[in-house]
Amino acid sequence: MISAYLDELAGTLAFDRALSRCVVQEVEDHLREAIAADPAPDRLEAERRAIRNFGEPRRLAAQFAVVSLARRTRRLGIAVALAIVAVLVAMKARVAWYAALQWSMSEDARPLAAIVLRVDRLAFWLAVLVGIAALLHVGRRRIPGAAGPQYRKRLRRARLLCACAAASLTVSVVSDGVLTVLQLGAGLDAASAVPLVSMAIEIACAGAVIVLILDAARRAGAIEALLNIGRQTSAA
């Protein structure tokens, strides 16, 4: 009976595997302890009582869902901030390398580079501003006990801001890529390694953030569905 209950709980928490594993282990310990402390001679009855006292899995999962949503949104905000910092460092390292080697761009490429540079700067600083707004939005704010639609709306807004920051960062990285191609020109040599590696770092950062955002959106969808079912069950 306990195993069936734990399986059901794990199933409802499937939107967050790590949380599911941790919660199931905690709940199992709790139920075994409650059964051991139950004076009833009938073990089956003690198991039934322990499960009844613990509560319905779907309702519990709905309460954990908000915690999971908040934790993941916070991590997403931090990941976006770290990606922005990493892109900035890679960008600065590349520019410093060009300066150290006195590596100038060909005259033909300059007019296009000037336009792309403007787009790059604009996109990057937009990513910084929106990223800061996302972090402030989710911050270290305490999750309310009864995290209702208002709080979930706040988390949704934070995720949207993260997505906007990631989109701006992607534009900036693409612009950096164009600038790097223009800078390197036709020939590649040993000195090109630094710009190429720095570009690879930027692309990896932007890619990782996009993957995280898509994953957050998928999980948020599953959680919202669970919370809506929970609300309908409560209303019924």
Add this chain to the structure above:
Amino acid sequence: MEGEMLKGHLDMIVLAALAAGPAHGYAVIEEIRRRSGQAFDLPEGTIYPALHRLELAGLLSSRWVTAESGRRRRVYALTRQGNRALAERRAVWRQFSDAIGGLLEGARPSGKPA
């Protein structure tokens, strides 16, 4: 006691139960029952989301230990921030309780309408 009334104060109740020292979920529930004279009989499952939420807020920390039974068990403890939060909530609660007490004790039926 009314479940909804308890839920509104769940965080404070959990923090207060952990003020005595680190404990796992089951022990927290037992402590709440014992210290409330069995008046607070919450659905046991509601404690765990609260513990996770308080940990995310930095008010609790947790670590996994192996119990005598050999089972893995998560033990929660108040952080410094949690101790501060509990002290603040205690002060607010006392103020609120005194005010409500005064209000209720002062309410005497008067013979005629004001």
